Amino acid sequence: MKTQRTEKRLVMPSRSLGSDGLTVSAIGVGCMGMTWAYGKADRAESIATIRRALDLGVTLFDTADIYGPFLNEELVGQALAGHRQEVILATKCGLQVPNPSVFHHDASKFSLTRNGSPQHILKSCDESLRRLRTDYIDLYQLHRVDPKVPVQESVSAMATLVEAGKVRHIGLSECTVDELSRANQVHPVSSVQSELSLWTRDVLSEILPFCQQHGIGFLAYSPLGRGFFTGRFDQAASFAKEDFRSILPRFQPEALKTNVQIVDAVKELAIKKGATAAQVALAWVLAQGENVVGIPGVSKQKHLEENLGGALIQLTKEELACLDQVPIAVGGRWF
Secondary structure (H helix, E strand, O other), X not given: OOOOOOOOOOOOOEXXXXXXXXXXXXXXXXXXXXXXXXXXXXXXXXXXXXXXXHHOOOOEEEOOOOOOOOHHHHHHHHHOOOOHHHOEEEEEEOEEOXXXXXHOOOHHHXXXXXXXXXXXXXXXXXXXXXXXXXXXXXXXXXXXXXXXXXXHHHHHHHHHHHHOOOEEEEEEEXXXXXXXXXXXXXXXXXXXXXXXXXXXXXXXXXXXXXXHHOOOEEEEEOOOOOOHHHOOOOOOOOOOOXXXXXXXXXXXXXXXXXXXXXXXXXXXXXXXXXXXXXXXXXXXXXXXXXXXXXXXXXXXXXXXXXXXXXXXXXXXXXXXXXXXXXXXXXXXXXX
């Protein structure tokens, strides 16, 4: 039975991922932070946020088996129960967390292993379907290419899932152009998911142009720089040890002294636009191409509604040029 819905207050624009009919809202919901990486989130509020996103016209919800691990897919499955036909459900496979319980208490213990074997992919899909309470996944993504397994073998397994009706479209995450090209020869790749924001622009040189040339969609994760472009952090910001940002180079005290200058420039433009820094940062991401879809992480309704306003912000050529000139971030993406 469907839950009661409230009237939509936004008309969300849509975009196509790939050339095989996968259409989604220009901004989706990245669900990771509801169970993983940024400390403990309120489960009830997270579920309410997903359902509010539905009310506001969001159709894309992105999760992964390792977020939790496994807890995120269960939460998303619960939140979307009764609304399966209204959404595009994206999840991922191919990463494993050796010591998940340790990570939840201390992010410095964080580690990942890759497993792109066909056996693991096929098993992971069945388990994800069960947790998500569905019999098909709209977009199944290889979270990372396993260097020990040719990407063609991993994608061939995913193609088998498409043939079986368990998966409708496939994608890759954080891949190289060579890996993407080889994968696309096995089965059409609908999307690539990689980090893209005003302080992470690596993909603009090769990956995004390749996607645009070959009709592949692009999912921009962390388009707000892991919350940095919300403007809530200053150079004195600190993070609890269970918060993943506590170990990320760009959030360390010395790096923050310089990096806050980036968000100051965004805030200045946001004031002129009558918008928030987060909305301007998201608008910049969407302006990088018609095939680009933003999936900011969110676990609270108030932040969701602010984020979605970014899809309605139009930046001029002059404004985009100004944002393109913001300082380069100090510190690497990871560690």
